[in-house]
Amino acid sequence: MSSSSSSTTSSSTTSSVKNTSIPLPPPDAEIYHATCRFCNVGCGYDIFVFPIYKSGGPAKGQNAVVYNMNDQVFNRNLVNYQADYTSPVIPLGANYGTPWIGESMVTTTLKYNTNTGNWEPVYILEVPSSECPVNEGNYSTRGGKNALRNWSPFNDNAPGFKVFSTRIQTPLIRWNGSLQPVGWSYAIDVAARVAKYYMDNETTTYPSPVGPAATQVMAIRADHGGGQGGGVFSNLMPGLFLHMGLATPFVRFHYEVAFSFTQDALEEATNGNGTDTASMLDISIADVLVLWGINEYSTSTVNLIQHIFDNIDGSTISRKQTWFDPGEPAAAGNIIIVEARPSETVHAVAAKLGVSIQDAMNGNSDQFLFVQVNPGTDSELANAVAAYIYYTYPDVVNHFVQLYQSASSNGFAFNQDTYNYYIQYLQSKSLSDWLSEASSITGVPQNVIQKMGDMLAKPKSANGSTFYNRVLMEFEKGIIWSANYTPIYAVANLGIITGALSGRPGCGVSTGFGHQRGAAFPIPPPPPWQSNLSEGRQFFIQMHTYVPQQLKASGQTVSGTTIAEYIKNFYNQYTSSLVPQIYQYNPIIDYLIYSGYGKMLWMFTANPYKQTMSGEKLSQVLDNRSRLLQECVENTSSLGIPSSSSNAGTSPNYDTSAVAPQSLNSPPQTSTLVQ
Incomplete structure (x- = not known):
């Protein structure tokens, strides 16, 4: 089983040494099992860890690729199966037992040896599992590169294998029109200082236990993180930070324009x-x-x-x-x-x-x-x-x-x-x-x-x-x-x-999803215009009860036709009003950004330029607002103006009457931010 390096492209680099073979795991390799980090399908992967000086052989019994499974639901029998690499693997060979192992399924990194007290170089192979009924050894182009997501101090993921250099290695900060690499301590300090300012200034006070909330902070965040436990950890920390620490109510998921749910x-x-x-x-x-x-x-x-x-x-x-x-x-x-x-x-x-x-x-x-x-x-x-x-x-x-x-x-x-x-x-x-x-x-x-x-x-x-x-x-x-x-x-x-x-x-x-769900976080507080800020967050209105009530209140006949027309009318303004009627307690974050609200936007594992309704409009607004802010910051710095200006502005006040429940014939109006 061998392959050679492909030519260099604009988005990747290759090492000069051609590949000769894939290191196979020896029979005594450490073996772990996990799902793919990426989409929702949940393909199974076998993970092999072993020293770089100790590879296995291609014949049966000489390597650790062994299965022992009898799946009677999907009719697959791999009892006492041992992989054989002495001849080329047939197409989709994993469906029958022996998985093809590509170079992107291999990485080299360091592992701490508790016996010697030394850090030692090891191979990590993340191989689609023939035992898993979800994928039966099959994989996507994303899953086939799971191994490359492991941290490695080496330039080559494995000796002579292709090296992808598209991953950002350090934080970047935009200055003088381009992104400049900066250290982690500097990046963390900048983010913390800006966030801390809006925790202490320009806040809205909520009843205990929330207290002052950073309502000038907008956030667009993911609600996932992939398999292997990543979903829980990568959601819990930003959830605690955004929803409890900053306590901003203006948060949305990557796939919605509000803090609502697909279903x-x-x-x-x-x-x-x-x-x-x-x-x-x-x-x-x-x-x-x-x-x-x-x-x-x-x-x-x-x-x-x-x-x-x-x-x-x-x-x-x-x-x-x-x-x-x-x-x-x-x-x-x-x-x-x-x-x-x-x-x-x-x-x-x-x-x-x-x-x-x-x-x-x-x-x-x-x-x-x-x-x-x-x-x-x-x-x-x-x-x-x-x-x-x-x-x-x-x-x-x-x-x-x-x-x-x-x-x-x-x-x-x-x-x-x-x-x-x-x-x-x-x-x-x-x-x-x-x-x-x-x-x-x-x-x-x-x-x-x-x-x-x-x-x-x-x-x-x-x-x-x-x-x-x-x-x-x-x-x-x-x-x-x-x-x-x-x-x-x-x-x-x-x-x-x-x-x-x-x-x-x-x-x-x-x-159908496109990723695994792993949400684990507290719910953010309600928006500041909610009449009772002690109540929990409300996500949406049950329309099958709400609409008949509104129709009756306005003296109209309740029927399937009038209900359908009612819903259509206000949904035509879904991203054009601060709080569409169905989400009157759940603000539309994109609309807030369009309208100039917010002074800090925190984006986490999301690409809002692509992942939203009216993405082109949102991207243009974000580009324009960030450019204006960038120019202001750079001009202020060049003039020598102290960063701790005393002109901090006043706390925002929201006109709560403007977003109260609307009558049938009166579309929701926008709120006004008074400073």
Whole structure:
């Protein structure tokens, strides 16, 4: 097993010594097990640590790559398996036991020897585990470089192996128009001094135990940190610092414009039953897979190429027969991808199935449908598909609704009132009106909308018996960042009437994620305009109760149509007002930044230029505000003005009446910061 260095590129450098071989772990190497640090799939990795002078051999028994597992769920037997590297590893050899080990899976670092009291050089190999049922030895391009994330004092990760030099080695500070490397002590001191100023000055006083809060500090932070325990530690520390130390209420996650959650609408649509209802097993046995606004090939690579591909190419038919009802037909799965453009996932699925993207778009394939939707119109598409199913397959809809109703005896709370409003909304227009209007808005041809409904809802039959499709839906930023609440609620409702939320094997509606969750932190205080600052943070309003109340208070009729229109009206201003009505206690951080609020922005493991609604607008504002501040700081320094100016300004005061709950016909207004 050998390879050679590739040519130098603008983003990486290579050593001059060509690679000769990968060091294999000896039989007595230290062995650890962990999940990948990156996406949500949770691929398993075997980690080998051994001295650089003590490598293993290629033959069976000469190395530590040994497995002893019998997986009866995914039908894989690796009992007493020993890896053999005496001949080239076959493609995807890890699926059968022997993993291919690439140079990016090796790093060299130092390890403290407690016996000798010396630091000694060691190899660390992070190898995709053939024993893990999640990846079966497979890996993404990110996971394949896990080893390179380990700290190393050496220029080469391993002798003669490629060296990537894109990682920042020291803190950087912008001065005179360019980023300058500085020491850690200096960087920590600068950050601490600025933060401390806003802890002591220009604060808003909260009741005990919060006390003075640094309300001039804005924060955009991650809620994850990957596997191997990183998620807990890398979230706890900034959580304590931002939410308790600075106690700023103006914090948002990397994927939202407010301190809210992706699944608000899904939680409400399912009456609190929640999200994340699918497993890898479900994905591998679903009849119909829906990927809505999620680019699996980039964000959850192994989930696509291992589990989804196995499903749609028919490799899991025998597994389906184990989990399906007696006599239920089992075939290769169908797949629907809803995207605004042909993503990498669309191309990968088309190549896998041998279907052209054009045929997938036109509805000419019975297995793969690519629905290219105009950005921001996903709600209209989901509702039109639901209307088609409601009018065309009423028996399917009634079957699942009766299933949910009967499940109430087992603790499943089905909200009949909300469902009745939904049906009223679907009945508010004829099917022809639904299809023509949705096609005009979304850009999706009517026949494709109908095709999507047929693939989701048309029952299976065998020997005179009827069986219902097992539908699994995954959604991500394509709809989270297009409007969030409304399209997610629409997709959830579509999942309800097609049985995706029926709890059967092969079903589910959930976010697809792109990273593991590891949030561990206290909740930040409420915004300063909340009427009772002693109350905890409120995240969102339960719209199925709030909107009918508002309609009744204004003398309007409560119906599915009026509820839908009410929600649409104020969500059109999602990022254009300080506190959209649904988040009246949860400020929109991006809007605050647009409007000149805040004097310090703390960003942690997030790229807000890409990870937000209206990212281009936010990036322009951040660039402009930071440039103006930079010029001010540099000009002040050149003039010799002391940094401890006495003109500190006054504490901010917020006009709380401007963000009180609004009446139906009065859109939320912006707050005013008085200084």
